[in-house]
């Protein structure tokens with residue numbers, strides 16, 4: 609359910625309609641012949657982009673995938689082996705920012721809100737935040753599940769570098785935006801590392 613308390617009725621409803629369209633596209637992609645190749649290519653591009661973005665020993669926030677999302681565990685293992693610190697979000701109650709917890713290979717995962725999973729490790733403040741998305745555009749605007757979690761979280765971490773990630777089929781011409789949506793500076797897909805053109809409020 610989308611909370612419409614903080615944005616106009618028309619924006620909230622346009623976002624919800626787009627979520628429905630993107631859910632169908634994602635379901636079709638789940639069984640598409642190119643899925644496995646696209647997944648591997650996205651993982652490689654993510655590792656390359658994050659190695660370039662993160663300094664030695666820095667903390668990178670990734671996500672534990674929800675059904676239909678790309679598998680990022682190989683990315684987590686590769687960056688951990690580089691000596692980077694990996695954190696995953698714990699889904700807090702709606703209206704709050706996410707809490708990031710330290711992940712280590714083989715660590716126990718705890719079931720969280722909305723089907724998400726998080727490690728039980730200590731809280732970590734990430735230097736780089738990888739942002740999951742349902743849809744994106746070339747400005748760097750994104751659509752998520754409607755919790756507003758990443759908008760709130762990024763607003764509270766002004767020094768963190770953010771990068772979105774997803775598959776190229778998730779690109780649309782123009783994401784409907786509200787007052788709290790801020791453009792991502794970059795988005796990685798299985799095809800490219802997009803330097804987004806922004807909307808005048810890019811973080």
Ligand SMILES: Nc1nc2c(c(=O)[nH]1)N(C=O)[C@@H](CNc1ccc(C(=O)N[C@@H](CCC(=O)O)C(=O)O)cc1)CN2
Nearest residue numbers: 609671672673674697699722724740752753755757758
């Ligand atoms: N893998 C992953 N982890 C993540 C996110 C994500 O997008 N992907 N999040 C990104 O913010 C946060 C969790 N955000 C969520 C916010 C709302 C709903 C939710 O309302 N789900 C509805 C149905 C949503 C739909 O399909 O339209 C539900 O479960 O009923 C789910 C996750 C943190 N962890």
Ligand SMILES: Nc1ncnc2c1ncn2[C@@H]1O[C@H](COP(=O)(O)OP(=O)(O)OP(=O)(O)O)[C@@H](O)[C@H]1O
Nearest residue numbers: 611614615751752753754755756757758759760788
């Ligand atoms: N920094 C913020 N402060 C207050 N309200 C916010 C903030 N960021 C987002 N919101 C509100 O949260 C609600 C959900 O936002 P939105 O639809 O953009 O979520 P989303 O980006 O799809 O979700 P998520 O970030 O969890 O993937 C909207 O009503 C929005 O105005």
